[in-house]
Amino acid sequence: MIITRNTVQREIILQTVMNMDSHPSADEVYEKLKYENPSISRATVYRNLELLAKRGKILHIEIPKGADCFDFNTIEHHHMRCDICRKVYDINILKIPKIKYDKIDSSGCIINEYTISFKGICPNCQK
C-alpha cells in the first residue's frame, strides 16, 4: 500500500481535468491550469495525472504515436484518434466483446491486458 499525501497541486490538477471537455493531454492540462497557477510545473502535472489514473480517479488513454490523454469519464468506453487533426474523440461503438485468451499464451507469454485503438476522421475534418 502506497502512502500518498494530499497536495494542493494534486487537487488542482484533478479539478482541471474534471472541467475540461474532452480528452486533454498532459500538456493541455498543464497549459490550461498554468494561467491560474503559474507556479505548478509541467513535471508535477505529468506525475499527478499518472497517479490519479492509477488510483482510478481518471482514465489514462494511450494514444499510439501521440500524446497520451486523460478522461474524467472513467466508465469504460472507446476512443478514436483523428488522422488529420490528431484529436481524440469518444466513439459510441457499443458492446465490443471482450477478447478471450488464455492468461498464458502457447508462446509462453503471460498476457495481462490489451488495448484497442481506433483511427479515423472526425466530424470537423470531414468538411
Place this chain on the structure above:
Amino acid sequence: MIITRNTVQREIILQTVMNMDSHPSADEVYEKLKYENPSISRATVYRNLELLAKRGKILHIEIPKGADCFDFNTIEHHHMRCDICRKVYDINILKIPKIKYDKIDSSGCIINEYTISFKGICPNCQK
C-alpha cells in the same frame, strides 16, 4: 499512383528485415545493416521501412509508448509487448473476432481501422 524508384538502400533494408528473427525496430534494423553498409543513414532506414510497410512488403507494428517495429511476416497475427524487457513477441491467440462497427459512428466520426495491443510478461522475464 505514386512512382517510386528502386534504390540499393531500399533493397538492403528489405533484405535486412527479412533476415532478422523477430520484430526489429527501425533502430535495430539500422544498427544491424550499418556494419555491412556504413553509409546508409538512419533517416533512410526510417523512410524506407515506412514505405515498404505501405506497399505491404512488411508489417508495421505500432507499439504503444515504444519504438514501432516491423515484421517480415505479413500474415495477420498479434503481438505482445513485455512490460519488463520491452521486447515484442508474437502470440498465438487464435481467431480474434473482428470488431464490428459502423464505418460512420454515431458521434459522426468515420472509423477507418483499429489496432489491438497486448501487454504482459515474456517467457524470459518470468524467470
Place this chain on the structure above:
DNA sequence: CTTTTTGCAAACCCTTTGCAAGACA
C-alpha cells in the same frame, strides 16, 4: 534532364529524471 532519394544534422514531440528545496502528516 527531371524527379526521387539520399545523408546529414538539427529539430521535434512527449515524457521522465536527478536533485535540492519545500510541504505534509
Place this chain on the structure above:
DNA sequence: TGTCTTGCAAAGGGTTTGCAAAAAG
C-alpha cells in the same frame, strides 16, 4: 521530524525534417 512531493532544467527515446548533393529512369 521524516518522507512525500514539488519545481527546475536537463536528458531521454523515438522519429521527422530541411536541405543540398547524388542517383534513378
